[in-house]
Amino acid sequence: xxxxxxxxxxxxxxxxxxxxxxxxxxxxxYAERTLRRNVSDLEDIALRQRILRNMSDLSLQTELFGETLxxxxxxxxxxxxxxxxxxxxxxxxxxxxxxxxPFTLSTVSVCPIEEVAPSISRPMWFQLYVLKDRGxxxxxxxxxxxxxxxxxxxxxxMPTPGARYRDMHSGMSGPHAxxxxxxxxxxxxxxxxxxxxxxxxxxxGNISRYRGxxxxxxxxxxxxxxxxxxxxxxxxxxxxxxxxxxxxxxKGILDAEDARDAVKFGADGIVVSNHGGRQxxxxxxxxxxxxxxxxxxxxxxxxLVDSGVRNGLDVVxxxxxxxxxxxxxxxxxxxxxAAGEQGVRHLLELIEKEMRVAMILTGTxxxxxxxxxxxxx
Numbered sequence: 032x033x034x035x036x037x038x039x040x041x042x043x044x045x046x047x048x049x050x051x052x053x054x055x056x057x058x059x060x061y062a063e064r065t066l067r068r069n070v071s072d073l074e075d076i077a078l079r080q081r082i083l084r085n086m087s088d089l090s091l092q093t094e095l096f097g098e099t100l101x102x103x104x105x106x107x108x109x110x111x112x113x114x115x116x117x118x119x120x121x122x123x124x125x126x127x128x129x130x131x132x133p134f135t136l137s138t139v140s141v142c143p144i145e146e147v148a149p150s151i152s153r154p155m156w157f158q159l160y161v162l163k164d165r166g167x168x169x170x171x172x173x174x175x176x177x178x179x180x181x182x183x184x185x186x187x188x189m190p191t192p193g194a195r196y197r198d199m200h201s202g203m204s205g206p207h208a209x210x211x212x213x214x215x216x217x218x219x220x221x222x223x224x225x226x227x228x229x230x231x232x233x234x235x236g237n238i239s240r241y242r243g244x245x246x247x248x249x250x251x252x253x254x255x256x257x258x259x260x261x262x263x264x265x266x267x268x269x270x271x272x273x274x275x276x277x278x279x280x281x282k283g284i285l286d287a288e289d290a291r292d293a294v295k296f297g298a299d300g301i302v303v304s305n306h307g308g309r310q311x312x313x314x315x316x317x318x319x320x321x322x323x324x325x326x327x328x329x330x331x332x333x334x335l336v337d338s339g340v341r342n343g344l345d346v347v348x349x350x351x352x353x354x355x356x357x358x359x360x361x362x363x364x365x366x367x368x369a370a371g372e373q374g375v376r377h378l379l380e381l382i383e384k385e386m387r388v389a390m391i392l393t394g395t396x397x398x399x400x401x402x403x404x405x406x407x408x
Contacts, residue, residue, distance in 0.1 A: 036381045037341040037362040043369035044115075047222055049215035051202040052114055056364050058197035059308035065316065066308030069339030072316040076348045077407035081394030091386055093398045095333060095356050096182050096278040096299060098154075101131025102383055103398050104346060106375075107337050107358035108158030108184060108282075113141020114248070115368040117230035123367050124151045126375035130383075135184055135358070138171065139255070143236030144178045154181035158282070160189060161267055162258045170241045172274055183275045184302065185268065188283025190261040193310040209249055265296055272297055280335065285320050287327040300333035300355075307338045307360055318352060322403075325353025343385025347393070350401040 045053050059066030091102040106127045113119040120134075120142040127134035128151040135156040136147055148155055157175040162168055175183070198204045202211030216223045227233075234245040238254065246254060260267075272279060281293045282302035293301050303321050305314050314320075317338040325334055336349050337358035346357045359382075366374035390396070393405040 036378050037365060040362075040365040040369045040374060040378060044365045047219065048115065048368050049202075049212065049219050049222060051198075051208075051212050051215055052111075052222075052368075054197045054201035055111070055203050056109070056115070056361060056368075058195055058201075059312065060193035060195055060310055061312035063197075063308060063312065065305055065312050065314055068316040069305070069308055069318070070341065073318040073339045073345050073348055076318065076352070078344075078348070078351070078389065078393050079405050079407055080392050081405075082392075084394040086391040086394065086396060089387060089390060089396050091383060091390075091398060093356070098133065098181065099131075100133070100356070102346075102386060103350060103354075103356045104379070104382065105133040105156065105335070105356060105358050106135060106363050107360035108135040108137035108156075108186070109360055109364050110137045110139035111141060111248075112137065112364060112367065113230065113236075114226065114233065115364055116371045117226050118142055118146070119226075119230075119367055119371075120147050121150045122372035123363060123375050124155055126363075126367075126372045126379065127151075128153050129376055130379040132379070133182070136180075138186075138237060139235050141230075141233060141236055143240050144171075144174050144180070145240070146236065148178035148180065154179050156180060156182040156184055158184040158186055159271075160186050161260050161263045163260045164258055167238065167241050167258075168271070169274070171237055172271065174237075174240070176276060180277075182278045182280060182299075183271075184280045184282050185271065186282045187263065187268075188285075188304065188306050188310055189259055190263050191259050192255060193306070193312075195309060212248075265292060268296065280333070282335075284324065285314055285317070287323045290324045290328045294328050294331045298332055300335055301328070302358060303334065303336040303354070304358075305338050318349070321349065321352045321354060329353060343382040343387075344389050346382060346386055347389040347401060347405075350398065351403055351405050353403075 093100050093103045120140045124134040133156050137158050157180040202208050216227050234247045238246045278299040280300040281298045284290050284301045303317050333355045335356045336354040349357045366378040395401045
């Protein structure tokens, strides 16, 4: 039974990918309760159906940080995207540009900034973590600005990696991980040929450029664990705010007080996010956290949101709860793994159609009209 395009692409990705890669993108932290609530809480939000309202003039277009978006969606930063399809960040970025929305390159991407940025017709966004190696951070910011990246997405909810037990079972980490990954790749020849062999180099491109030598998957977990900084505070972001010339978005906000602090700091936007349920299990879903945050800071900065969004109806729900724009993460990676650039384009086209249906049947002609009035209280 077809539930959504994202569900179909997830099943296709599970068949094509070695288990360590599928479970890395599919899993969450601890018992994965927040991961599940992100989806279920969003699905439970009911919409008011309205009729006979002349919906012939409908637009999904919106403005964000001086950019025109064909719809209020951006592709979220996802680490190791280049392992899910051959040079996957490039393919995903091309799909986003073709659909008129931004693509966000992760710090821990396979393809470096200098490979992805020239491949698309619009400026991409760049995501950065607070890391102990401030030299790397400065280098990454300089390279992102030189490449014309328009918006910085600064992720602050990873002062330490979450406990992702699925990765230990799958072979992403744990004993004999390298050998397990090798045999899993052999058992998935389609991926092994297209990505494993033809998609090289398989290293963390942005980090390798800085270090001057390859930083491969075998170094990935260790490098992250040793470089995330639990001492992070708002003070650590001040030099970045001064250095970065474009819009700066703080990603990882889940509490209204933190959102107010982001306003005081001078952020241009925030991403209401629990990292897709991959950090602290047991925190609220973003659908539950979003309304209070929107009430606290709406109009003072732009509000973006991620986690749990699987289709166009979910996008409309998040907009109604107070978001200005929605980030897609897992949903686009499933499509990328299953069918590359065309899969991502197809998913985005379906999401646009689903949004149009939802807006027509809730009587909203523009994105600015999508608010809590369309929700069943």
